[in-house]
Amino acid sequence: MQWIDAGPLEAIPSPGARRLPSAHGDIAVVRTGSGAVYAIDDRCPHKGGPLSQGMVFGERVQCPLHGLVIDLPTGFAVGPDTGAVSTYPVRVADGRILVGLLPQTASAACGGGCACAQAA
Numbered sequence: 001m002q003w004i005d006a007g008p009l010e011a012i013p014s015p016g017a018r019r020l021p022s023a024h025g026d027i028a029v030v031r032t033g034s035g036a037v038y039a040i041d042d043r044c045p046h047k048g049g050p051l052s053q054g055m056v057f058g059e060r061v062q063c064p065l066h067g068l069v070i071d072l073p074t075g076f077a078v079g080p081d082t083g084a085v086s087t088y089p090v091r092v093a094d095g096r097i098l099v100g101l102l103p104q105t106a107s108a109a110c111g112g113g114c115a116c117a118q119a120a
Contacts, residue, residue, distance in 0.1 A: 002088070006097040008039070015056035022061040024101055026086060028052035030061055030072055039090045039099045045083030075105045 005019045012031040019042050020027040026042035028051040036059065042052045049065030059072045069078040076088040089100035 002101045003091075003098045004051040004101060006039070006099050009092055009095050009097055012037075017052040017056055017061065019050065020099060022099075022101060026050075026052070027099060028061070029090070029097060029099060030056055032056060032059055032072070035036070035113065036072075037090050037092060037097055039088035040070065040072065040075055041085035043085065044068055044070075044079070045077065045085060049086070089098075 002108065003023060004020070006029045012018050012029060014031050014035055015033040017028050017030040020029050023047045027039050028042040030040065030119060040051060042050055044051055044063040046068045047065050049063040051061050051070060053064045054073065060069050060078065060117045061072060062069050068081050068083070070076070070085055071078055075085045077083045084105065086103035087105045088103055095104050
């Protein structure tokens, strides 16, 4: 697996997120309030909003465009919303975040009947 350096751990506030450009598209590298680090597609399955600019709470991130909430460990939207983003393996070594470029889960488009679609 190819690993890319996403920068120093302390460069991402806890909680917070940063955009990581990659050959596979942008990845949101998210750090929770507890210090856990996740990597997911940086594109909301509903309207394509930048998840790296969303609010992080617990182990979730909320899309800044319409409020769809993504569970960081699984990449799935939290009900009643639907859809999913790909998740990527993460490891922290010597204070640096490394992201594996092999998605662990597949993304899925929003079904359109979710609460975020009604807010559009």
